[in-house]
Amino acid sequence: MLAILTALTVVLLFWFMWRRPRSKLPHIPGPSGVPIAGNVFEISSTFKLVQKLHEWMMEYGEIFKINLLGKEIVVVSGSLIGEMLVTKGSDFADRPRMPASIESLEGNEVHLALRNYDPKLRFIRKLVHKGLRQYGEGMDKIEAITMTEIAKCLDKIEQLGGADFDPFTYIHHAISQVMNTMVTGEAVPDGHPMLNKAIELDRLDGELSQDPTIVMPLMGKLSLLFGVGTFSKYASAMNFFIEHWRSYEATYDKENMRGLYDVVYKAYLESETDEEGIKISYKNVKFLMFELYSAGITTTHKAIYSFVHLMVTHPELQKRIQAQIDDVIGSQRNPTTADRHNLPLLEASIHELLRFISHVPFAFPHQTNKEISLGGFVLPKETQVWPFTSGNHHNPKYFKDPSSFNPDRFLENDGSLSSASSRRMLTPFGAGTRNCIGEVFARTRLFLFTASLLQRFTLLQPTEGKLNDIDPRSEDFLKKLPCVCPNYKIRAIPR
Numbered sequence: 134m135l136a137i138l139t140a141l142t143v144v145l146l147f148w149f150m151w152r153r154p155r156s157k158l159p160h161i162p163g164p165s166g167v168p169i170a171g172n173v174f175e176i177s178s179t180f181k182l183v184q185k186l187h188e189w190m191m192e193y194g195e196i197f198k199i200n201l202l203g204k205e206i207v208v209v210s211g212s213l214i215g216e217m218l219v220t221k222g223s224d225f226a227d228r229p230r231m232p233a234s235i236e237s238l239e240g241n242e243v244h245l246a247l248r249n250y251d252p253k254l255r256f257i258r259k260l261v262h263k264g265l266r267q268y269g270e271g272m273d274k275i276e277a278i279t280m281t282e283i284a285k286c287l288d289k290i291e292q293l294g295g296a297d298f299d300p301f302t303y304i305h306h307a308i309s310q311v312m313n314t315m316v317t318g319e320a321v322p323d324g325h326p327m328l329n330k331a332i333e334l335d336r337l338d339g340e341l342s343q344d345p346t347i348v349m350p351l352m353g354k355l356s357l358l359f360g361v362g363t364f365s366k367y368a369s370a371m372n373f374f375i376e377h378w379r380s381y382e383a384t385y386d387k388e389n390m391r392g393l394y395d396v397v398y399k400a401y402l403e404s405e406t407d408e409e410g411i412k413i414s415y416k417n418v419k420f421l422m423f424e425l426y427s428a429g430i431t432t433t434h435k436a437i438y439s440f441v442h443l444m445v446t447h448p449e450l451q452k453r454i455q456a457q458i459d460d461v462i463g464s465q466r467n468p469t470t471a472d473r474h475n476l477p478l479l480e481a482s483i484h485e486l487l488r489f490i491s492h493v494p495f496a497f498p499h500q501t502n503k504e505i506s507l508g509g510f511v512l513p514k515e516t517q518v519w520p521f522t523s524g525n526h527h528n529p530k531y532f533k534d535p536s537s538f539n540p541d542r543f544l545e546n547d548g549s550l551s552s553a554s555s556r557r558m559l560t561p562f563g564a565g566t567r568n569c570i571g572e573v574f575a576r577t578r579l580f581l582f583t584a585s586l587l588q589r590f591t592l593l594q595p596t597e598g599k600l601n602d603i604d605p606r607s608e609d610f611l612k613k614l615p616c617v618c619p620n621y622k623i624r625a626i627p628r
């Protein structure tokens with residue numbers, strides 16, 4: 134009996150091997166994996182995925198392939214990231230097909246981050262850039278919006294009288310309010326359900342990033358149909374925001390643009406087109422706004438939350454930044470974006486924060502839209518490619534002693550900020566054709582928030598318990614995407 138079973142197993146194994154589709158990328162090295170499943174079992178969580186990608190990068194070099202259930206994916210690091218995203222950016226600018234569940238939410242028409250680089254995507258990116266310049270990046274506007282919300286947030290922290298607290302919600306509400314103002318022209322009143330809904334959305338986003346059923350056809354549809362599961366909760370949170378913004382349509386006035394929603398809504402109403410004759414649909418308006426809103430909150434909030442933790446565990450650095458703030462700004466006026474150039478240590482700390490935590494570890498997946506060569510290999514059309522930016526950020530070849538948080542690495546001997554060209558391996562926002570659309574907006578908010586916080590408070594260890602150094606490679610940190618440090622408490626003492 135045992136002999137028969139063994140023989141059967143061997144036959145089945147050979148059959149599987151024989152049936153295994155031939156690799157489309159035979160010359161690209163990579164871990165072999167097991168028949169059918171490929172490398173799936175080795176990367177069953179975000180933590181394991183990042184850890185394994187790093188190991189494989191060290192073993193196979195700047196370009197290697199992995200196999201997920203028969204789907205081959207090319208993972209790229211080192212200078213090949215620049216070649217892929219910038220030099221050959223438009224050839225790598227498509228996205229692979231989105232997860233099945235999201236498809237059931239948005240229908241066949243995807244809107245921005247997951248859309249191929251087609252004429253409509255180009256039109257949408259132009260439109261969003263225009264809106265962001267007016268309502269997010271335009272310096273006067275962003276300062277006015279951001280500083281009001283930061284001041285409210287810091288006042289609330291001051292009212293705690295130096296008691297232990299978790300800054301998570303304080304930062305989240307402030308960042309959400311900046312986004313609310315950017316989208317509609319006004320913040321919502323304190324205690325408005327939008328604020329806690331945004332926290333819930335963030336949590337659901339993180340849960341979905343861990344949920345393997347997201348790639349299964351039907352799962353999304355069933356979740357929506359029966360109103361159960363994370364996916365259905367996510368859809369209802371999304372509709373909550375969309376309905377809130379729709380209520381602004383009743384008071385829309387084309388002579389008085391209030392925010393990003395009006396800019397995009399106007400383009401839809403007036404059938405604005407670009408030189409390629411593209412128009413946007415009403416569905417685009419709603420989903421676009423939602424994508425920008427959720428992307429704009431979740432990433433920036435996580436970066437600031439990690440920054441606060443790092444300031445507490447690096448008190449000497451905190452003092453040095455505060456000394457520079459005192460010299461350049463003093464205590465009588467608010468920080469402005471113009472101060473960025475005069476606060477190189479804070480700027481370097483923000484660069485180092487984004488390198489160190491790398492909270493979007495492999496950017497978004499890209500896909501080739503024609504046959505193209507990279508790193509000496511020919512990639513066929515429709516090859517999925519991941520730029521492993523966190524691999525570069527934590528590679529000792531590019532950043533000495535990468536697991537230590539050391540902003541001085543971005544400073545010259547005279548204390549000035551290192552040149553942009555010397556930071557070319559630092560790409561937390563991606564780069565090139567599909568780079569992050571909110572980079573300027575995010576960097577400005579990060580600067581204004583952190584400068585204002587350190588101008589006003591000294592951040593200290595809590596009275597109960599102790600914060601240890603963040604380990605951005607730990608399982609705790611890499612549980613969800615975007616990655617964030619586990620919850621913690623600190624004290625904020627007015628200076």
Ligand code: HEM
Nearest residue numbers: 246428429432433493496497561562563567569570571575
């Ligand atoms: C610290 C903050 C942020 C980080 C680290 C970050 C990072 C990224 C990364 C790595 C990508 C993928 C780039 C690629 O595909 O190669 C991306 C794309 C994107 N980001 Fe951000 N982001 C941040 C803030 C924001 C903000 C504030 C917004 C909106 C206001 C935003 C909206 C988007 C959108 C819409 C895309 C998709 C662009 C496209 O597919 O063409 N992000 N971001």
